[in-house]
Amino acid sequence: MTAKYNLRVTPWKIRESDFSSMTSFEEKVKFLLKYAVLAPSSHNTQLWKFAIKDERIKVSADLTCALKVADPDERELFISVGCALTNLTIAAKRFGYVPMITYFPEGLDEDLVALIEFSKSEAERNELFESITRRRTNRSLYEDKPISREVLKKLQDCVEAGIRLNFISDTETRVMVAELVAKGDIIQYNNPAYRKELGYWVGQGVFGHKGIAAKIGKFFISHLNAGKSLGQKEKKLIQSAPVFAVLSSAKNDREIWVKIGEVYEKVALTATSLNIQQHPMNQGLTQVPEHREKLREILGIEEIPKLTFRLGYAKPTKHQVRGQLEEVLVPW
Ligand SMILES: Cc1cc2nc3c(=O)[nH]c(=O)nc-3n(C[C@H](O)[C@H](O)[C@H](O)COP(=O)(O)O)c2cc1C
Incomplete structure (x- = not known):
């Protein structure tokens, strides 16, 4: 596992009008990729890589960032790349391109997730595009306010074939899930390798800690077992949220994980x-x-849960840091 980013919050500020001054395809695509890298990723590892040639982009998984302990199957890694693909697709359409995506093309690199060719079309502006720079993971307590059926229906409409989205809104079931998470935190924190891995990423500043704060965070997470207190905190977070959501699938391979990531990002943007x-x-x-x-x-x-998340109302929190685009561009 390696981190390599020059982390800043500045990537969240994109001037749409800059697109019109771009002349080459490469410049234009680099502009679209600024939206792709705002996607969520597990531990904010930003484990995607992009290569540009002619009118094409290769989107790959950066396996050097894999979370070997927390995510040994690399499920979350591929879900995260799927999230970035959704952002890229929505941004491409907004600026007048139709992306044709071939998933996992055979005979090419092992870490290649998608080969995208672009053709020109009418620019398609929609509210999901506006949401790319507004979305953030919000870890605060949520307000005691239900989410209406109409809203849940809109979120449900983001789901694609082979994927199931369950909403848990009754108190009894949410309490059961909260208890499970609290137990799970203890199980994971009891594993020193898990704490070391999480501590490493905190030390890299991916959660916004800088300098000495990142070093202290790394030390505490790696050396102190806070599983029990974290579990209690997460229990309260789940109970505060009116809806706990679960994305599941029967299939369990790279392709479905990428699809789940794409669906999650559509749900999150909606x-x-x-x-x-x-x-x-x-x-x-x-x-x-x-x-x-x-x-x-x-x-x-029947399906196995792959990604779980809380939904609810709260004041938006700050944006999380990102590396600079140049750091995830690689040669073809
Ligand atoms: C597959 C996946 C799993 C995640 N799991 C967790 C989690 O267990 N706990 C958590 O607090 N955040 C989790 N996150 C959120 C990431 O930490 C977050 O996306 C990242 O820090 C970047 O912040 P942002 O979403 O605000 O841009 C997960 C994100 C993804 C894509």
Whole structure:
């Protein structure tokens, strides 16, 4: 695992009008990629890579950033790349391109997720595009305010074939899930390798800690077992949220993980456009194999949960840092 970013919050500020001054395809695509890198990723590892040639882009997973302990199957890694693909697609359409995506083309690099060719079309402006620079993971307590059925229906409409989205809004089930997360946090924090890995990323500043604060954060996470207190905190977070959501699938391979990422980002952007906050919460739950199974039983479904998140109303929190675009551009 390596981190390599020059982390800043500035990537969130994009001037749309700059696009019109771009002349070459490469410049234009680089501009679109500024939106792709604002996608969420597990531990904010930003594990995507992009190569540009002629009218094409290769979108790859940066396997050197894989979370070997928290995400040994690389499920979250590919979900995160899927989130970036959704942002890229929406931004491309906004600036007058139709992206033709071939997923996992055979015979090319092992870490290649998608080969995208662009053709020109009418620019298509929509509220999801506006949400790309507004979306953020919100880890605060949410207000005691339900989410209406109409809104949940709009979120449900983001789902694609082969993927299931369950909403848990009754108190009893949310309490069961909260208990599971609290137990899961203890299980994960009892593993020193898990704490070391998380501490490493905190030390790299991916959660916004700088300088000495990042070093202290790394030390505490790596050396102190805070699983129990974190579990109690996360229990309260889940109980404060009117809806806990679960994305599941029967399939369990790279392709479906990317699709789940694409769907999650559509849900998150739609929620953002409706002023609903989101918080992915895989820690303690889908990151613990036996808890994936327990959650499946609680929901009474056949599919295996892959990504879980809270939804609700709250004041938006600050944006999280990102590396600079040049740091994720690689040669073809
Ligand atoms: C697959 C995936 C899993 C995640 N799991 C968690 C989690 O368990 N707990 C958490 O607090 N955030 C989780 N996140 C949120 C990331 O930490 C967050 O996206 C990242 O820090 C960047 O911040 P942003 O979403 O505000 O841009 C997850 C995100 C993704 C894409």
